[in-house]
Amino acid sequence: MAIVTACLCYDIIAIIVTLVIGGIAYMKWKFTYWEKMGVPTLTPTIPFGTAKDLMLGRLSFGEQFREVYRIMKEKGHQHAGFYIGPSPGYVPIDPEIIKHIMQTDFQHFNSHGGFLDEETDPLSGHLFNLEDVKWRNLRVKLTPTFTSGKMKMMFQTIAIISDNLKKLIDDSADNDLGIDIRDILSRFGTDVIGSVAFGLECDSLKDPDAPFRTFGKKASEMDFWDTIKIFMQVILPHWFLHAIKHKFTKRDVEEFFMKVVRNTVEYREKNNYYRKDFMHLLLQLKNRGTVADDEQIKDETGESKEVALTMNQLAAQAYVFFMAGYETSSTTVTFALYELAVNSDIQSKLREEVNSVLARHDNKMTYEAVMEMTFMEKVLFETLRKYPPLPILTRLCTKDYIIPGTDVQLNKGVGVMIPVLGLHSDPEYYPNPDIFDPERFSEENKQSRPSFTWLPFGDGPRICIGMRFGILQSKVALATFVKNYDIKLNKRTLSPLQFDKRAFVSRAAGGVWLDVTKLT
Numbered sequence: 001m002a003i004v005t006a007c008l009c010y011d012i013i014a015i016i017v018t019l020v021i022g023g024i025a026y027m028k029w030k031f032t033y034w035e036k037m038g039v040p041t042l043t044p045t046i047p048f049g050t051a052k053d054l055m056l057g058r059l060s061f062g063e064q065f066r067e068v069y070r071i072m073k074e075k076g077h078q079h080a081g082f083y084i085g086p087s088p089g090y091v092p093i094d095p096e097i098i099k100h101i102m103q104t105d106f107q108h109f110n111s112h113g114g115f116l117d118e119e120t121d122p123l124s125g126h127l128f129n130l131e132d133v134k135w136r137n138l139r140v141k142l143t144p145t146f147t148s149g150k151m152k153m154m155f156q157t158i159a160i161i162s163d164n165l166k167k168l169i170d171d172s173a174d175n176d177l178g179i180d181i182r183d184i185l186s187r188f189g190t191d192v193i194g195s196v197a198f199g200l201e202c203d204s205l206k207d208p209d210a211p212f213r214t215f216g217k218k219a220s221e222m223d224f225w226d227t228i229k230i231f232m233q234v235i236l237p238h239w240f241l242h243a244i245k246h247k248f249t250k251r252d253v254e255e256f257f258m259k260v261v262r263n264t265v266e267y268r269e270k271n272n273y274y275r276k277d278f279m280h281l282l283l284q285l286k287n288r289g290t291v292a293d294d295e296q297i298k299d300e301t302g303e304s305k306e307v308a309l310t311m312n313q314l315a316a317q318a319y320v321f322f323m324a325g326y327e328t329s330s331t332t333v334t335f336a337l338y339e340l341a342v343n344s345d346i347q348s349k350l351r352e353e354v355n356s357v358l359a360r361h362d363n364k365m366t367y368e369a370v371m372e373m374t375f376m377e378k379v380l381f382e383t384l385r386k387y388p389p390l391p392i393l394t395r396l397c398t399k400d401y402i403i404p405g406t407d408v409q410l411n412k413g414v415g416v417m418i419p420v421l422g423l424h425s426d427p428e429y430y431p432n433p434d435i436f437d438p439e440r441f442s443e444e445n446k447q448s449r450p451s452f453t454w455l456p457f458g459d460g461p462r463i464c465i466g467m468r469f470g471i472l473q474s475k476v477a478l479a480t481f482v483k484n485y486d487i488k489l490n491k492r493t494l495s496p497l498q499f500d501k502r503a504f505v506s507r508a509a510g511g512v513w514l515d516v517t518k519l520t
């Protein structure tokens, strides 16, 4: 039955044409947003906005925003507007504005802008996604979990797993085919964080098909549908996502991690079992609301807060420690080893430091020894500059805000994308940015740069809570390598190195393959 014309076919065509014209008009209207706000943008195209290269898979997230940063900075702008599809986002370029957003005026930007629904998607209720008071209360509770004392307490676990790493590399060394270092370090990262966050011997270094590795990989790898889900979270209003019960975590991943946590908690509570790990500290938060031997958490009236974590909240925190910790650290060491393989002078210098420090510590990899490796720290910091695992950072404007030094108002609800890779590749702060030079992180050079130009861990109140642990674990893995093996690049590694276009965390396309020779 036709509605408008005499023929159903014409009706359908009329509806499609109306929808297309309506869609185009809507997009064009949305694309006037930044012009009206007085913020410069690149020219948007329908339906991509200014994210065409990103959406067509021609650039990774980091590269897309590095491009915006580069072009707009060359034009002398201190900030830029951006459109992901029709959704406007704000890209600060001047480090002073970045400092205001991340630190000074944090109360206007206290959220990462992530979507969470604790009922539909219990594992989404973690620290990274929470905002406002809920985030602050949990952050205060979790902070004592990451003190240097606690890092020292967990060091032994990392050291034991680094022995397993050495055994595996020993078996694969001196092999012409090279080794896929990203895969091995992901397994190392899985075993370390799986052990300290979930209290499990994951054994993925011994067995690449261990269940923890399988589900960890599944949780962190993005297929086509995951990419769609992320774009939905960026473009659609959160009330709508709640209404359709949008769930990001895959169902089997959720079932696996929830079961692991439930079993661990039950076992430890029933058997009064104690182990030096994050899970033990999370259990204290579950049962007492505080971590023992730390100062009690006080509220504004001086009363101590004893609000305990629920089982789901505990599981969500263990899950985020795993998700935020394992790939960031393993990708850092992968890129560091790539740079050491192509810069043999830096590799030798680092080896000398590791050997001389260990000689002073009975040839034992102890917490104190690792803390003395200062050149190692420079190598890691320079790696994190060239290859920040999170190449952009997000904030949500939670209260209308006037950008300092301008009359531009950011409205509540607008997303902010901080172009970390852009800052890290800026020749004004890092001359010859493509050169790998650890001396950029000498005390003198660090002092000479403006603040908020090195952001691999973010900054301000939402700075990475696991930074110390991530650095420690990366140092141990790197020391294990340079102490025991000579490293060269295998011809299977793509040259020049390129970022994987589909990954959200920085990854080398095609992986990093190394030729590893045992040192006697």
Ligand code: HEM
Pocket (backbone or CB within 6 Å): 112, 127, 128, 129, 139, 320, 321, 322, 324, 325, 326, 328, 329, 332, 389, 390, 393, 394, 455, 456, 457, 458, 459, 460, 461, 462, 463, 464, 465, 466, 467, 469, 470, 471, 474
């Ligand atoms: C080299 C290793 C790591 C890197 C490069 C890294 C990087 C980051 C970055 C960039 C952020 C966002 C900061 C911001 O928005 O300002 C973050 C947040 C976070 N990271 Fe890490 N991370 C690493 C290791 C870890 C580890 C080992 C853990 C846990 C064991 C961890 C847990 C978290 C959590 C829970 C957050 C959310 C903090 C909040 O919102 O309050 N990270 N990390």
